[in-house]
Every structure is written in C-alpha cells, then in structure tokens.
Amino acid sequence: MSDATTRALSLLNLLQTHRHWPGTELAARLGVTERTVRRDVERLRDLGYRIESTPGIAGGYRLEAGSAVPPLLLTDEEAVAMAIGLRVAASQRLVSGPETTLTALAKLEQVLPAPLRRRVNALADAVQPAGIQSGAAVSSEVLGELALAIRDHERVRFDYTSMTGAETRRRVEPHALAPADRHWYLLCWDLERDDWRTFRVDRLARVEHTRVLFEPRPLTPEEIEGFILVARSWTRQPVEADAVIDLPFAVMKEHFGIWGQGATEEDATHTRWPVGGADFRETMYGLSWIPTGVDYTTDLAEPSRSELREVLERMLRALDAPPPPPARSMTSQHTVTP
Numbered sequence: 245m246s247d248a249t250t251r252a253l254s255l256l257n258l259l260q261t262h263r264h265w266p267g268t269e270l271a272a273r274l275g276v277t278e279r280t281v282r283r284d285v286e287r288l289r290d291l292g293y294r295i296e297s298t299p300g301i302a303g304g305y306r307l308e309a310g311s312a313v314p315p316l317l318l319t320d321e322e323a324v325a326m327a328i329g330l331r332v333a334a335s336q337r338l339v340s341g342p343e344t345t346l347t348a349l350a351k352l353e354q355v356l357p358a359p360l361r362r363r364v365n366a367l368a369d370a371v372q373p374a375g376i377q378s379g380a381a382v383s384s385e386v387l388g389e390l391a392l393a394i395r396d397h398e399r400v401r402f403d404y405t406s407m408t409g410a411e412t413r414r415r416v417e418p419h420a421l422a423p424a425d426r427h428w429y430l431l432c433w434d435l436e437r438d439d440w441r442t443f444r445v446d447r448l449a450r451v452e453h454t455r456v457l458f459e460p461r462p463l464t465p466e467e468i469e470g471f472i473l474v475a476r477s478w479t480r481q482p483v484e485a486d487a488v489i490d491l492p493f494a495v496m497k498e499h500f501g502i503w504g505q506g507a508t509e510e511d512a513t514h515t516r517w518p519v520g521g522a523d524f525r526e527t528m529y530g531l532s533w534i535p536t537g538v539d540y541t542t543d544l545a546e547p548s549r550s551e552l553r554e555v556l557e558r559m560l561r562a563l564d565a566p567p568p569p570p571a572r573s574m575t576s577q578h579t580v581t582p
Contacts, residue, residue, distance in 0.1 A: 251276065252284045257317045259288075259295065259307040266304040281305075320360055327352050327364040347395050350388025387421065389451045390430055394418045397460055399435070401452040404443055416441070417458045422472045431471050433461055439497075442471050442505070483527050484520035485544040489534055491515050499535055524548035528555070 251274055258265060258273060271278045285295050285305060294308040318326065330349040353361060393400045401415050416432035423429075428445035489496055493509035496517070500507070507517045519530035519542075527544060534540055544552065 248284070248287070251280075252287045253317065255281070255284045256288055256293065256307075259293075259305060260317060264304055264306045270305065323352065323356060324360055324363050327356070347388070347391045350392050353385075353388060386445060386448055386451055387428065389453070390418055390421055390445070390448075393451075393453060394421065397457050399454045399456045399458055401450075401454060403449045405447045405449075414441075414443070415454075417460070419460060419463060420468050421445070422468070429472050431463075431468060440471060440505075482520075482522055483524055483544075483548050484518065485527055485542050485548075487517050487519055487531060487534065487540045487542045489515050489517055489540040490538055491535070500533075503533070524552045525555075528552055 254274060255270065258270060267278045267281055270281050274281065274284075276284075285297065289295055296306050296308050298304060327349060330345050330352065353364065356364065390400070392398075397417075399415065399417050401413060403411060404414050405411050415435045416430075417435065418430060418432045420431045421428060422431065430443045430445055430448070432441060432443070433439075434441040488510055490513065491499070492513055493507065493515045496507060496515040497504045500517075504517070507515050510516045519527055521527045521530060524544070527548065531540075531542065
C-alpha cells in the first residue's frame with residue numbers, strides 16, 4: 245500500500261473519531277503539512293466521502309453524511325460490537341427480513357481476523373438476548389452463506405439430517421430464512437422433490453455454492469409465514485399415526501396445500517399422510533381435515549386407538565338419540581286486581 249493511500253486511510257480514521265478537526269492538528273497527527281492534508285481530503289472526496297471544510301484560524305474539516313454509504317474504518321472493538329449487535333438483531337427480528345442482517349453479518353465476519361472471530365463467537369455464546377430461549381446451536385457461517393445465496397438468487401447444495409437421523413444431500417433454490425421459537429428455518433424450492441421444503445438450519449452442514457442463478461418463485465409474506473408455521477409444528481409428537489387416504493398424491497397435495505408437507509405417494513390412488521398431536525384428541529382433529537366422503541385407514545396405536553373409539557362411539561350415540569325436549573320458558577305471572 246502506498247504512503248499516500250496509508251495516509252488517506254489514517255486521515256479517514258481520524259475524521260470518523262471526532263466531529264471536527266482543525267487542519268493544523270490533523271497535519272500534526274499525520275506528520276505532514278496542511279497542504280498535504282488538503283490533497284488527502286480531495287482523495288477521500290473522490291472516493292465518495294463528503295468532507296466539509298471551513299476556512300480561517302478556527303477552520304478545519306468534518307465528515308458529513310452523503311447520498312451513499314462509503315466504506316467505513318472500524319477498530320477491533322467496534323467490529324466485534326457490530327458483529328454481536330447484528331446477531332442479536334437477527335434473532336430479535338429487528339429488521340424487516342433477517343436475511344438483511346445476516347448478509348451484513350456475513351460480510352463483516354468474512355473480513356474479520358481469526359482472533360476477532362473467536363471473540364465474536366465467545367461473546368455471542370455468553371450474551372443471551374431478553375425473551376429469546378436457547379435453542380439448537382446454529383453455525384453463523386452457515387447462516388451467512390445461506391443469506392448470501394438468498395440475496396444473490398444462487399442455488400446451493402447441503403447435507404441434511406432429518407428428525408429420524410436419515411442423512412441426505414439436497415439441491416435447492418433458497419428463498420427465505422426465518423427465526424421461529426428456538427430455531428432457524430430455511431424455506432426453499434427443493435429441486436429433487438419439485439416442491440417447497442422447510443429445513444431446520446441446525447441440521448444443515450456442508451453448504452456448497454453452485455454459482456447457478458435462478459429466478460425466484462413468487463411467494464407472499466403470508467405464504468412464507470404459513471410454511472414456517474407448518475415447520476414449527478412439524479416435530480415429534482406424543483401421539484403419532486399415519487393416515488392412508490384414498491386420494492392420488494397430486495390431488496391430496498392440491499387439497500391440503502402447505503399442510504400436506506410430509507405426505508408421500510403410497511400408490512397411484514393412495515397417499516400416506518403423517519398426523520399427530522399431544523394426545524388422541526389432537527390426532528382426531530387432524531384426521532377430521534381429510535375431505536368429506538374420502539375414505540382412509542390409520543395405524544393409530546393403543547391406547548390412543550381405544551380412547552378415540554370410545555369418544556367417537558359416545559358421540560354417535562348422542563347423535564342417534566332423540567333430541568331432548570326444549571327447555572321451558574320461565575315467565576312471571578301477575579294477578580291484576582281491579
């Protein structure tokens with residue numbers, strides 16, 4: 245780096261630390277003449293920095309806001325503080341989209357020296373924002389890589405470990421990252437399944453950029469929120485069962501929409517759909533969403549199977565029994581005396 249460039253960066257660092265600098269003091273700190281300071285100020289102006297100068301004995305220089313964001317010089321402590329703040333902002337949803345925060349974080353951590361990255365990781369582990377419960381550990385590097393791929397509309401590959409422990413290699417078009425409850429989720433178009441899929445980011449590994457760009461498929465914010473809602477509820481439940489529905493896979497998916505995630509083709513005319521809940525009542529509620537008139541079978545296990553049958557039998561008896569007589573209307577009777 246040339247002496248002129250080094251000096252200009254030193255000047256920029258000084259201008260960022262104080263609101264106003266007399267020209268004589270800048271010259272003294274940099275060990276140059278005031279004329280050289282003026283030339284270095286012009287170099288910074290050519291780079292997009294808006295520097296105001298005032299003449300006279302009390303005159304000097306000050307860095308002003310411009311129409312665009314120029315490069316910034318940060319001290320080690322400032323860089324670490326910004327990285328920690330960006331992580332907190334992303335987890336707290338302090339901006340309209342967490343990808344914005346994550347791309348900024350990825351850019352910053354990409355240029356941080358290794359000792360500063362270790363400081364950021366140590367502080368991030370120690371700092372727990374209010375209202376955020378601890379969840380599965382997520383690599384900030386993975387989050388940053390995914391956020392950059394979303395910003396650039398670039399296809400990626402990654403390894404994924406499912407809830408059951410099955411490992412697969414996925415090729416996707418990433419669309420959105422969202423923090424929900426205690427986890428991060430990636431919403432993307434799965435190129436192998438030819439459908440939308442949502443993945444827990446803490447189960448992702450070996451993110452690979454393909455350098456293949458894609459045109460994003462349209463999704464409304466409400467649709468994105470719906471996909472994340474389904475993913476949040478897609479966890480192992482105390483009572484689980486499969487329903488084999490008398491509907492072809494494509495017809496079933498069209499009817500269920502995003503709630504058809506996890507369904508698989510049983511054969512040409514049947515679809516297997518997992519359903520579950522905290523108890524047999526929630527499982528029954530899920531089964532009630534199967535379209536009217538469509539037959540299905542289920543492998544609901546005991547004792548939930550017997551409990552559900554007992555409840556349904558009582559309901560049927562109540563529906564078959566004659567309805568109770570209507571309640572009598574209680575009216576007040578008054579005797580009118582002439």
